[in-house]
Amino acid sequence: MHRPAKESGQWIRFFLVLTAVLLLPHCSGMVRGTQLSSTTPEPGDFGREIERLEERTWSDPDPVKRAAAHRELAALLSSAKNPSPDYLRALAELERAVALDPEGSGTDAVRDQLALLTDIDRLTKERNEMSRRVEELIRKNAEAEALREEAAAENSRLGTENRDLRAAMELSAKEKRELKTAVERLTRENTELRNVVDQLKDLDIQLEEKRRNLR
Numbered sequence: 001m002h003r004p005a006k007e008s009g010q011w012i013r014f015f016l017v018l019t020a021v022l023l024l025p026h027c028s029g030m031v032r033g034t035q036l037s038s039t040t041p042e043p044g045d046f047g048r049e050i051e052r053l054e055e056r057t058w059s060d061p062d063p064v065k066r067a068a069a070h071r072e073l074a075a076l077l078s079s080a081k082n083p084s085p086d087y088l089r090a091l092a093e094l095e096r097a098v099a100l101d102p103e104g105s106g107t108d109a110v111r112d113q114l115a116l117l118t119d120i121d122r123l124t125k126e127r128n129e130m131s132r133r134v135e136e137l138i139r140k141n142a143e144a145e146a147l148r149e150e151a152a153a154e155n156s157r158l159g160t161e162n163r164d165l166r167a168a169m170e171l172s173a174k175e176k177r178e179l180k181t182a183v184e185r186l187t188r189e190n191t192e193l194r195n196v197v198d199q200l201k202d203l204d205i206q207l208e209e210k211r212r213n214l215r
Helices: 003-029 043-059 063-077 087-100 108-162 165-169 173-213
Strands: none
Touching: 043 063, 063 087, 063 108, 087 108, 108 173
C-alpha cells in the first residue's frame, strides 16, 4: 500500500531533473537577442567582448554612447551563440540603456527585447518558486510516508506480540488517530503535489514560448 506514494516522489524527482536537462541547452541555443549590436563574436570571444563593453558602460563620458554599450551588452548576454547566457542581466542592461538614453533606446527592437526579457524573468521566477514548492511537498510527502510506515510497523509489532484479533483491536485510540491522520495527510499532499506539477508544466510551456519569440 505504500508503493504509490514512493513512486510518486521518485517520478517528481525524475521530472525535475529531466526538465532541467532539457531546458539548459534551449536557454543557450534558442534565445536570440534582437539586432542591437552590429556584430556577434564567436562563442570563445564572448567573455572578452563582454568585458570590453562593461568598461564602455562606465568609462565613456557620453551618456548616449554608454547607453549604446548597455544595449550591445544586453544583446551579447541574450545571444544564441553565448555559451552562458544571462537573461536577467540582459534585462538590467536594457533598462539602464533606456534610463540613459530614452530616445535612442526607444526603438521597436529594444521595446520588443525588453518585453520578452521581462516575461522570461517573470516566468523564470515563477518556475523557480514552483520548483521550490515541489521540493517542499516531496519532503513533506516523505515525512508523511515515514510516519505511515512507522505506524504500520507498530501495528505489525502489536499484532505479532498479541497474535490474535482481539489483541490487535486493542490498539490505543491515540495510535489509531495518528495512523488515520498520517494517511489523510499523505492523501492531501499527494493531491497538492499533482496540482503543483501541473502548474509547473504550464510554466515551462509559457517559458519555452517566450524563448522562441526571442529568435
